Structure formats: C-alpha cells, structure tokens
C-alpha cells in the first residue's frame with residue numbers, strides 16, 4: 001500500500017504498524033499537489049451497509065477535543081476504485097505520534113514514580129473528559145497511549161464503539177484486551193469503571209513491570225477466572241499511596257470502584273511547589289485567548305532547547321495576539337492589554353524548560369531587585385548587566401574596556417543569565433523599550449493577582 005493514494009487527499013508514505021482491525025500508515029495530506037502536513041492514517045475495512053453509521057461514529061472521534069486525547073482530524077473513505085461492493089475502506093486521519101507507551105515501556109523495565117504519576121495524571125484527565133461525554137473507551141492499553149512530544153495522549157477513543165456495531169466477523173470481535181479487561185466486561189457490562197480498572201493495571205505495570213493477575217504468564221479462561229474471582233497480587237515495594245490508588249481501581253464491583261476523577265486527584269502533587277512540575281506543564285492549556293493562536297510550537301522549540309527559534313516564536317505569537325505582525329513591535333498600550341492567559345503560558349513554558357533561567361518573570365524579578373527602573377539611569381544599566389543584555393568591549397588604542405548594550409542579535413546568538421526572551425523588544429527604541437519593559441513587569445504583577 002505504501003506509495004499508493006488512499007484517496008485524493010491522503011497519500012501513504014510509510015507503514016507504521018498493524019492492529020487487530022487494520023493498519024496505521026504515515027500519510028501526506030495533499031491539497032492541489034502540495035503536501036500540507038503529515039498525518040497518521042488508520043485504515044480498516046467495514047461493511048458497506050454499516051458505512052454511514054460508522055462514518056458518523058468516526059466523526060464523533062474527530063469532534064472530541066482534549067489536550068490528552070489524540071487529535072483526530074477527519075474520517076475518510078478510500079481505495080474507491082476497488083471493486084468490492086460488500087466492504088469499503090475507512091480511514092481516520094490523526095496527529096502522528098512519536099511513539100506508543102508500549103514502545104516506551106519496552107525500552108525500560110519500570111518507570112520512576114514521578115513519571116508514572118505524570119503519565120497516569122494525563123491519561124486520567126482524558127478519561128474524566130471522555131466519561132463526562134458518556135463515552136467508555138474500553139480498550140485502554142499501552143498501544144493506545146501515544147506520546148506526542150512530551151505529552152501523553154489517549155488514542156482510539158470512540159472507535160471501539162464503532163467496531164462493536166458492525167455485524168461481520170471482523171467487527172463483532174471481542175472488544176478490549178483481556179489483560180486490561182475488568183470482571184464485569186465478561187458479562188457484557190459497560191460502565192466508565194471499565195477504563196479505571198484498565199488504568200489501575202497500567203499503573204502497576206508501569207511501576208513494577210508486573211501484572212496484578214499474573215497476566216504476563218496466563219491467558220484465556222484462566223485469566224478470566226482470576227480476574228473475576230481472585231484478589232489482585234501486589235508486588236512488594238509498591239508505596240502506600242500507589243497501593244491505595246491501584247486498590248481503588250481494582251475494586252471488583254464497578255459501582256464501588258474509584259472514578260477517573262479520584263485517580264486524577266490522587267496523583268496530583270500534594271504540595272504545589274513554586275517550580276512547575278512536568279505534569280502541570282503537560283496539563284497546561286496551550287491555546288491563546290485569541291482564536292486560532294496557540295503555543296504548541298513554542299513548547300516544542302523550548303523542549304528541544306532551541307532558544308533562538310523559541311525567542312523568535314515568542315515574539316511572533318505576541319505580535320500576532322495583538323495584531324502587530326506587520327509592525328513587529330508592541331507598544332505600551334498593547335502590553336497593558338496583553339491577555340493574562342497568554343502571558344502566563346509563555347512565561348511558564350520558558351521558566352519550565354530553561355529550569356528557571358529564562359522567562360519574563362525571571363527578568364521581572366531581576367528588574368525589581370535593580371530598583372524597578374522606568375527611565376535611563378544607573379539602575380537601568382545595572383538591570384541590563386544583570387539580565388545579560390550588556391557586554392564589555394575593547395575601545396581605543398589602549399584596549400580599554402567599556403560596558404555597552406549588546407545588539408538583539410548578539411543576545412540571541414549567545415544567551416546568558418536571564419537574557420531571553422528578548423526579540424519581543426527588537427523593534428523598539430531604547431527609550432520606548434524601558435517604558436514598555438516596566439509596563440510588561442506591571443502586567444505580570446497584575447496578571448498574577
């Protein structure tokens with residue numbers, strides 16, 4: 001199939017992997033002969049009589065949006081020239097992921113507790129959302145948890161629902177994966193608690209590499225009996241707080257089992273530290289208050305420590321937010337009105353990924369320590385020194401040294417102390433920059449109230 005066109009819009013470029021219902025390909029999305037983006041295209045066969053119903057179900061997947069649900073772009077029909085009247089190929093275009101949790105776990109025997117908390121928190125928040133929409137995933141397993149950059153996302157939500165509605169042998173296949181299936185699933189009972197059970201199994205698996213019902217070694221009816229009748233086995237060394245969560249998830253009666261919200265509350269850090277934790281960054285909503293603008297690219301650049309590009313991206317998004325892309329500067333009035341939500345996102349991302357070195361709030365603190373200068377004076381120069389915007393240069397024939405302001409370019413090329421972000425000030429004269437700087441500092445203060 002690689003090299004073929006699924007339909008006029010999607011051209012298959014690489015096979016990723018197969019599952020029990022079909023395969024996933026990397027595909028180019030092509031419009032007017034131009035590649036717009038790469039997507040992951042999941043392809044499976046469905047009965048023609050079920051087509052409309054199933055497209056409608058896939059559309060549901062494309063409508064569900066949450067930071068920890070894999071983004072599904074569109075549902076498609078493909079290979080239309082194939083002469084089969086009975087069955088059709090359906091496709092679901094989604095954001096391509098870096099790897100699955102199953103691949104991630106294959107490289108490590110177990111994960112450190114903090115990372116497990118972080119991953120479970122992200123999955124639980126997706127489940128809280130799905131359950132609020134009356135959707136039970138029913139196939140939560142490491143293959144369906146995908147990493148996109150640093151964010152973990154749940155995939156294949158809604159699709160298991162689609163697949164149960166078909167009548168052919170392909171579509172009436174047992175839903176769920178036995179290892180992660182709760183007792184009531186064997187009686188065909190579907191409740192949100194199904195997913196919470198799977199989450200509990202996943203939690204123990206990530207922490208210890210061991211399954212609570214020895215499912216690393218047993219399968220079929222033996223596993224079913226154990227899941228339905230026996231108490232789970234908890235390996236030694238599972239800390240009390242994790243044990244409480246796993247036990248809450250593995251209560252046999254689904255009505256008494258914990259909810260996804262309870263799991264989420266339990267894995268959240270108890271003491272909120274002043275430093276942002278990875279999980280709070282992962283939970284950060286990265287969309288701007290202005291429609292159509294977001295900070296995903298900024299996050300990815302910062303995560304890759306591409307400071308120069310991240311600095312440019314920061315400036316471009318901030319100009320865009322205030323409709324100043326053409327001018328490429330922000331005036332004092334713009335800064336006074338700059339949305340708090342956006343300023344907080346930008347600052348959190350910078351502070352987090354630079355481990356407290358860069359960011360507007362870091363600069364602001366230094367600015368305050370230097371006496372909060374609003375005009376050109378010694379304090380402003382001291383601030384410039386401390387923040388890393390000034391340097392020494394040799395002057396005159398005696399090689400005397402003089403301190404002076406660096407060009408924006410040289411700040412960006414060799415960032416030091418707290419010198420970033422800086423490009424946002426690039427179009428401003430020094431006079432204006434000082435005024436603008438103090439208004440940004442003031443805006444940060446107001447936004448944190």
Ligand SMILES: Nc1ncnc2c1ncn2[C@@H]1O[C@H](COP(=O)(O)OP(=O)(O)OP(=O)(O)O)[C@@H](O)[C@H]1O
Nearest residue numbers: 017018019020021024040094095096097100143144
């Ligand atoms: N958007 C994606 N980006 C990258 N890889 C993906 C994406 N979606 C799925 N995959 C990978 O492709 C493989 C096949 O996925 P698929 O959903 O068809 O099967 P599965 O999840 O392994 O099993 P099942 O069919 O039981 O759901 C998975 O192992 C998954 O890791």
Ligand SMILES: [Mg+2]
Nearest residue numbers: 019143144156
């Ligand atoms: Mg899958």
